[in-house]
Amino acid sequence: MEAVVSPQLQAVGEQPPVPVKNFQNDSTSYAAQLSQPKLAATSNLKNLKHIEVIHGVPTIQFSVEERMQFAKEHQIRTFPWSIGFKTNEETTKAVVWISLPNLPTELFAMKALLSIASAVGKPIAIDKATQTKSRPSTARVKVILDLMDKLPDKIKLQFLDKQTDKMVKIFQEFVYDNLPLYCNHCKHQGHDEKTCLTFE
Numbered sequence: 001m002e003a004v005v006s007p008q009l010q011a012v013g014e015q016p017p018v019p020v021k022n023f024q025n026d027s028t029s030y031a032a033q034l035s036q037p038k039l040a041a042t043s044n045l046k047n048l049k050h051i052e053v054i055h056g057v058p059t060i061q062f063s064v065e066e067r068m069q070f071a072k073e074h075q076i077r078t079f080p081w082s083i084g085f086k087t088n089e090e091t092t093k094a095v096v097w098i099s100l101p102n103l104p105t106e107l108f109a110m111k112a113l114l115s116i117a118s119a120v121g122k123p124i125a126i127d128k129a130t131q132t133k134s135r136p137s138t139a140r141v142k143v144i145l146d147l148m149d150k151l152p153d154k155i156k157l158q159f160l161d162k163q164t165d166k167m168v169k170i171f172q173e174f175v176y177d178n179l180p181l182y183c184n185h186c187k188h189q190g191h192d193e194k195t196c197l198t199f200e
């Protein structure tokens with residue numbers, strides 16, 4: 001059974017979101033790929049940058065041309081989405097804001113932001129300050145993630161400079177806001193197995 005959910009889901013303690021309009025994204029997140037290797041092979045990564053795992057760290061590579069394109073881009077798009085659920089269990093999916101502290105300013109472009117955020121889950125919105133670049137210290141993206149996934153705490157971004165043929169690498173940290181716990185015993189959010197009241 002599948003429910004179509006409005007993209008206006010609110011995360012805990014959130015600011016008004018900027019919807020990500022018409023951005024076609026039926027890809028599987030990097031985090032989901034870790035737990036579902038077969039799905040990863042068939043996932044569709046049409047629009048977002050490909051993420052590969054190098055030495056255990058999710059990694060995206062950008063060209064200099066892309067960085068220049070990102071610097072010009074201001075367009076915002078959304079895409080439709082849905083979540084499957086069972087009535088007697090709470091979903092393991094959660095809507096969570098992630099922060100990207102000290103993200104290089106040209107990577108505030110939509111495709112770059114969504115590609116980076118897709119390492120965590122499915123991006124659905126960015127906040128106003130990120131859109132307007134009024135808070136250069138951090139970018140914020142709202143994602144639907146799976147609490148059962150191994151959520152990465154960083155991503156490696158690689159930039160190939162064709163003129164010098166040098167690879168520039170930076171590690172971008174992920175900060176999760178109000179990430180809920182999930183109890184795999186009673187299948188509810190808000191606590192884990194250690195504090196589950198139904199666990200004997």
Ligand SMILES: [Zn+2]
Pocket residue numbers: 183184185186187188191192193195196197198
């Ligand atoms: Zn429980």
